[in-house]
Amino acid sequence: MSLLELVVMAMRTIMGKPMRTLLTMLGVIIGVGSVVTLVSIGQGTTAQIEKQYESLGTNLLVVNLLGNGRATQLDYDQLMELEILPEIESIAPTVTKNGSNVKFERTSETFNVIGTNDRYFSLMKVDVEKGGRALVPADNEFRNQVAVIGSEAAKTLFGSANPVGQDVNIDGIVFTIVGKLKPKGSNIGGTSPDSSVIVPLEAARRSFRLGQIRTTYLEAPNVDQLSRAQATITQFLASKFKSSNGFRIQNQDELLNASKEASSSLTNQLISVALISLLVGGIGIMNIMLVTVSERTREIGIRKSIGAQRRHILMQFLMEAAVISGLGGLLGLLLGVAASLSWPLFNPKQPTQLSIEIGLYAFLFSVLVGIVFGLYPANKASRLKPIDALRFD
Known part of the structure; x- marks a missing residue:
């Protein structure tokens, strides 16, 4: 089974229950959005500090x-x-x-x-x-x-x-x-x-x-x-x-470095708090995937009985977890970009500076969270015996 087929199958499955999927992604959305927004605020503050010190000369x-x-x-x-x-x-x-x-x-x-x-x-x-x-x-x-x-x-x-x-x-x-x-x-x-x-x-x-x-x-x-x-x-x-x-x-250099370090330290602390939302989102993904495995036990038994191997079942459920977290990361990325661009409108004294690199890292981390927390449910599904799965009512 190709990667594209796995993605299409995963999309078809998770879109069958959109509300549950959205609620599952919520932790990932908030985590990625918070990271992107906080980093843009932190970098905007750093740029503002540099501008202020440059205006005074060196x-x-x-x-x-x-x-x-x-x-x-x-x-x-x-x-x-x-x-x-x-x-x-x-x-x-x-x-x-x-x-x-x-x-x-x-x-x-x-x-x-x-x-x-x-x-x-x-x-x-x-x-x-x-x-x-x-x-x-x-x-x-x-x-x-x-x-x-x-x-x-x-x-x-x-x-x-x-x-x-x-x-x-x-x-x-x-x-x-x-x-x-x-x-x-x-x-x-x-x-x-x-x-x-x-x-x-x-x-x-x-x-x-x-x-x-x-x-x-x-x-x-x-x-x-x-x-x-x-x-x-x-x-x-x-x-x-x-x-x-x-x-x-x-x-000037010492003052600038001290101010930048203080700003960076505060930003890193806030990002650490935001990453907790990603981990909570990963736990939510693992929980919903365990429920999905229980709901689709007969499907797993039928697929195994007609020749599906353990790795096929493992990859199917692992891909579903990755797609859920990936979609959540993408929505969180869009939310973070929107929040970063609109933040100066509500607080003109606080500029923001978007970082594409940090946004990409946050998105990839969200996908990794989905894979890591989806590994246990996928492994559980792949270990089901066909006879036991078909007996499940």
Whole structure:
């Protein structure tokens, strides 16, 4: 009996009871569909992360303090003196107050407040819309109560009106808006300037009692001098703190790899959960094939009595299991593709990126599941003795 004849016979048999076949395939459909969708979301997230980091360039360093107390404080003036070195282009120390209450007239919302200097905007590649300005050195020098507002924050508080020149109340302190940022998206560490309010560093430290500088961004003139800049800032901090354990310095590649690893780890965990659906679907296939063997005992006896060999019966039932799981995998593949393409419509901030290779692997795995779990029922059917099968009522 040829392979084509086995497939045709299997299709004819399973289509005789379409509802039962569909319910049997359900676990496989959900499993394959989930794998395809989750992988596309994970790859879309990874591509988004890469795009975000590429937009900041490859010559950026991020310094984070790990300890507490006066022994691990960074001095703003000492940090800025490092700009005279040829391997360091610009430095932007920052302090952040998360969840600040920002109010304009009767509208109030919580946003992150970032205290920094004028270098922050060019270093983070964020632009100010026409009609406004970024922070300038004098704002930090004189602790001016001015602010540059992100696009999302401006939309929430001001709608379509121009926020420049308006006063906002930030945790009881009045700041004047001098500029509005163009939309940027998520930045390093997952923060978004779109939903932030940026104020002079010294004004932020005085007004909100933020204390020491915890994070500093440094930019090298080019990627070739990045390692030299990292060595310089490492030596400076180790000398200042008398230890190399109180701080962490990361460059763009390290940050990108860390973010990609975190995204990949989460995606793999979700895929593992989705694969459980495939295994459950395989158990369902084995269960229904055992029922099928019981229902078709007389058919098996008749076929054996007219010359069908054990391998013919084995291949017949094994093919039925493979066709059921294969059809389920195909439907799951189509479901996963549809879900991946439609996902950004419901969640525009979460892009997807389809992987034909992963879809093919998921489909082949579904067929393998059907074969593995269909092996026992097929073997049971092939072992039936013709006389016993014909006696079955």
